[in-house]
Each structure stands twice: as structure tokens, then as C-alpha cells.
Amino acid sequence: MNKIIKGLLLALMLTISLVGCSSVGDKKEDKENKELVIGMELAYPPFETTDEKGNPSGMSVDLAKDLGEYLGRTVRIENMAYAGLIPSLQSKKIDVILSSMTISEERLEVIDFSDAYSNAYLTLLINKDSPVNEVKDLNLKGRKVAIKKGTIAQVYAEKFLPEAEVLLFDKETACVLEVVQGKADAFIYDQMTIFKNWQQYPNETRANLTPFEEEPQEWAMGVRKEDKELKEQINDFIKEYKENGGFEKLSDKYLSDIKEEFKSRDIPFFF
Incomplete structure (x- = not known):
């Protein structure tokens, strides 16, 4: 009888252990596949805009999708007024701002930024x-x-x-x-x-068209100050994306005419 009870107890412990391991694995998988909500104002073509069907489109949208693929997370674009982006990030309605946003001292007081991916003047x-x-x-x-x-x-x-x-x-x-x-x-x-x-x-x-500031305005992705791991992941993505010519491909796709015009006028370009 004691052997039967011991056997049942051992089986129960193994079941609990397997369920526990499965739970940890599921949580890890959920974290990796968690939706990444990216805020942008879709009113700045060709960076942030919509196509003829009203779907998000443009250079920043492609960049957001490539970021999601890099992180192994599905991406959802939230369209909102530019002035509402930082409040939405702070209130956790969105996870990242990717909307041609410039790094500034005022903004750094309330949010953090990734490494710069573009210069604007x-x-x-x-x-x-x-x-x-x-x-x-x-x-x-x-x-x-x-x-x-x-x-x-x-x-x-x-x-x-x-x-x-x-x-x-x-x-x-x-x-x-x-x-x-x-x-x-x-x-x-x-x-x-x-x-x-x-x-x-x-x-x-x-x-x-002559820039009137000595230093360019740097565009970067906005994140919450506490999301340090996400910031590091985005910085790794930007570094790899640059090295692999990702920004050059995007600019050739969306800005080829502007790029050539700026080159002929000796005007500094975004990338």
C-alpha cells in the first residue's frame, strides 16, 4: 500500500514540475511574441502616411515592420496627433514612438531615446x-x-x-x-x-534651404525611461540596419528624387 501511495505522490510531483516548466516556457514565448505598439502621426509623407486604402504606409512604417521582424514581435501602428505621442508613451498606450521625432533636452526630461537613425535640418x-x-x-x-x-x-x-x-x-x-x-x-x-x-x-x-543651425536635429525612436532592455534591443537593430544598408534601401525606395536634388544643391541629406 505504501508503495502505491509513494508512486502516486511521485507521479503528482512530476506532473506539477512539467506544468511549471510549461508555464515558464509559455511566459517566455508570450514575451517574445508580445505585440509591439508603435505610435506615429500618419501625416508626414513619405515618412509617415497612408496608402489609397487608408493603411499605414511610408518609410517609417517599413522601418517599424523591420524592427518588429528583428525583435520577433508583431507590430501594430497607432495613428495619433504628434503632440499626443509622448503622453501616449507615458501612459503605456504605445510602446515606441517612431515618427520623425527629434531628440531634445525637453523631451529627454520625460522619455528616453534610442540612438539616432537620421539627421534633419x-x-x-x-x-x-x-x-x-x-x-x-x-x-x-x-x-x-x-x-x-x-x-x-x-x-x-x-x-x-x-x-x-x-x-x-x-x-x-x-x-x-x-x-x-x-x-x-x-x-x-x-x-x-x-x-x-x-x-x-x-x-x-x-x-x-540652407540649414540655420550648426548641428543637425537627430531623429530617434522614443521609449519609456524604464524600458532599458527595449532601448538596447532597438539600438542593436539600428546599428545592424545601418551596417546592412537598410536606410540606404529605404531612401532609394521613398526619397530617390529628393536625394538626387539635394546632392545637386549640396544640401545635407537625412542618412
């Missing part, structure tokens, strides 16, 4: 009838500068253009229209955006 879209030629010309009483809310251009304008009237808008298109209609002297944004909008409105605008 601030330039000017100017109304054709405005006396403004350079950014310093904006720092006068009566000058009006259109700024997209929540961008690094807002930080620059508030810091270096105290005399100008800063007009804040949620959308890039609204900023451009202010300049086109003569309601603002200029719009500050990256050189690609300025170049494209100047091409679209050649009779109403001028462009000063």
Missing part, C-alpha cells in the same frame, strides 16, 4: 512678398512665423525668436497655407518638407 519656407530672407529676419516685432505644434521648430522659435509672433498649428498643411496666403512670413520645418512645399507653391513662396 531646419530651414525656411517664406512668403514671396515677405522681406524675410534668413531666420534672423524673423526676430522682429510684426513678423509672424508658422510652427507645427509639438515639433522641435516650436522649441527653436520660442527660444530664439522672442520678438516674432509664433502661430501654432496642429497640421503641417495649415502652416504652409498661412505662408501661401501671406498670413505668416515663414514656416520653419525640415529641409525636405520645405523643398516639397516650395515646389508645390512656386508662385507664392520662396525657400531658404
Whole structure:
């Protein structure tokens, strides 16, 4: 009888052990396959935009998918207003910001960033009838500068253009229209955006494509400060992606015409 009881106890212990091991394995697998939620504002083609069916599309979307493949995690893109990206990251509605976001001291106070994957430069879209030629010309009483809310251009304008009237808008298109209609002297944004909008409105605008800051604005992926492991994984991905020519392939796919134009004008490119 004692042998039977001992046998049953041994079988029960083995079952518990196997269930425990299975549970640990399942948890590990769940962690590896956990959905990666990436926030971006799909209003900045060709980096972040939508296709004809309304699906996320663009350079940053491809980059996000490649990151997910590298991490072995499925990716879900959450489209939201640019100004809402950091609050959404802090409240854990998203896991990563990948939306052409610039590293800044102000942002580093509340979130962390990966290594930079791109450089961008601030330039000017100017109304054709405005006396403004350079950014310093904006720092006068009566000058009006259109700024997209929540961008690094807002930080620059508030810091270096105290005399100008800063007009804040949620959308890039609204900023451009202010300049086109003569309601603002200029719009500050990256050189690609300025170049494209100047091409679209050649009779109403001028462009000063010479960067007015010595150091470029660095784009990186935003993560929560406590997500150190994820940050390290993203940094490893960026390093390997660069080494394997991933950014060159993306720029050839989405920015080939801009790339050649910038090269001919001796304007620094993103990658």
C-alpha cells in the first residue's frame, strides 16, 4: 500500500514540475511574441502616411515592420496627433514612438531615446512678398512665423525668436497655407518638407534651404525611461540596419528624387 501511495505522490510531483516548466516556457514565448505598439502621426509623407486604402504606409512604417521582424514581435501602428505621442508613451498606450521625432533636452526630461537613425535640418519656407530672407529676419516685432505644434521648430522659435509672433498649428498643411496666403512670413520645418512645399507653391513662396543651425536635429525612436532592455534591443537593430544598408534601401525606395536634388544643391541629406 505504501508503495502505491509513494508512486502516486511521485507521479503528482512530476506532473506539477512539467506544468511549471510549461508555464515558464509559455511566459517566455508570450514575451517574445508580445505585440509591439508603435505610435506615429500618419501625416508626414513619405515618412509617415497612408496608402489609397487608408493603411499605414511610408518609410517609417517599413522601418517599424523591420524592427518588429528583428525583435520577433508583431507590430501594430497607432495613428495619433504628434503632440499626443509622448503622453501616449507615458501612459503605456504605445510602446515606441517612431515618427520623425527629434531628440531634445525637453523631451529627454520625460522619455528616453534610442540612438539616432537620421539627421534633419531646419530651414525656411517664406512668403514671396515677405522681406524675410534668413531666420534672423524673423526676430522682429510684426513678423509672424508658422510652427507645427509639438515639433522641435516650436522649441527653436520660442527660444530664439522672442520678438516674432509664433502661430501654432496642429497640421503641417495649415502652416504652409498661412505662408501661401501671406498670413505668416515663414514656416520653419525640415529641409525636405520645405523643398516639397516650395515646389508645390512656386508662385507664392520662396525657400531658404540652407540649414540655420550648426548641428543637425537627430531623429530617434522614443521609449519609456524604464524600458532599458527595449532601448538596447532597438539600438542593436539600428546599428545592424545601418551596417546592412537598410536606410540606404529605404531612401532609394521613398526619397530617390529628393536625394538626387539635394546632392545637386549640396544640401545635407537625412542618412
